[in-house]
Amino acid sequence: MADPHFFQNAGPFSLSDLCELVDGILSEGANPNLLVHDVATLEAADHTQISFLDNKKYLPDYTNTRAGVCIVDQKFASKKPDNTTLILTKKPYKAYALIAQKFYPRKQLSQSNIHEAAVVDASAQIGNRCHISAGVYIGKDVVIGDECIIEPNVVISDGVKVGSNTLLGANSSLEYCSLGSNCQIHAGVRVGNRGFGFAMEPDGYIDVPQLGRVIIGNDVEIGANSCIDRGAGPDTIIGDGTKIDNLVQIGHNVQMGKQCVVVAQSGIAGSSILEDYVVMGAQSGVSGHIKMGTGVQIAGRAAVIKDVEAGQVVAGTPAMPIKDFFRLVAMWKKQLNTKKG
Secondary structure, three states: OOOOOOOOOOOOEEHHHHHHHOOOEEOOOOOOOOEEOEEOOOOOOOOOEEEEOOOHHHHHHHHOOOOOEEEEOHHHHHHOOOOOEEEEOOOHHHHHHHHHHHHOOOOOOOOOEEOOOOEEOOOOEEOOOOEEOOOOEEOOOOEEOOOOEEOOOOEEOOOOEEOOOOEEOOOOEEOOEEEOOOOEEOOOOEEEEOOOOEEEEOOEEEEOOOOOOEEEOOOOEEOOOOEEEOOOOOOEEEOOOOEEOOOOEEOOOOEEOOOOEEOOOOEEOOOOEEOOOOEEOOOOEEOOOOEEOOOOEEOOOOEEOOOEOOOOEEEOOOOEEHHHHHHHHHHHHHHHHHHHO
């Protein structure tokens, strides 16, 4: 059960309402009027709560769960405990996400609240029902959409635009950028900082003015302490629905398509292009001026130094098709075993 000091439960909800929410099917004999009070793990749930099974690794927990309701695929229906009702769906994890959101929705703001310790320039446009915390600085000609939450000590520099229903986490900073709606910018994120660009000369380095912006689409999430540099001339672009984890570095002029996923501690060097649905595993890296085609998957800690065609899965350093990588791994193991013999 979520700690009520931090999370407010909106339940209970009837089983029929939850099933309808996820377009699921109730198991035989289910009581549609049953009240469900909370979400919980398979191991911790009791008869008042709902859980889910999406990974067969947790099948033992499922067969022994005390959950009143469980969300599962039809193929696991026969293994359910006697006292557990099922919501059957082909996508249990998605269904759980929707139900958990229903129990724990984002706080709704009934009116604007601007803390007396915030500094808001007179020229800034603040939307309806926004919450602006202590220590926030909002510069000249900033535009903030409706129902935004701006946590303590956020800095929003002159001219920045923020779409509606966007969260700006504590101590984050925005400059030279435009954000879409429904974004989540977590604590310590830096958007729009100067790109890392300079001419290298024997008598010293000469900075190249970074004259572009960062353009962030709708429904984008950027994890804590990640940095996205503004473009040098062309803009840095982050496409709709993209998810960026904590501690990620995105260089100037990078262009990312829609619904890309970049996992923690990854880095993308300047002027690289990631088309739609590219996934980068943890601690992976992409060199500058590289193009990743649609649907490319990059394994954790891989280093990409040349273009990758759409749909490929790559691994290793330098990155190569994942089948080739595992052939090499098998060869190395064979050589080691030969030497030991």
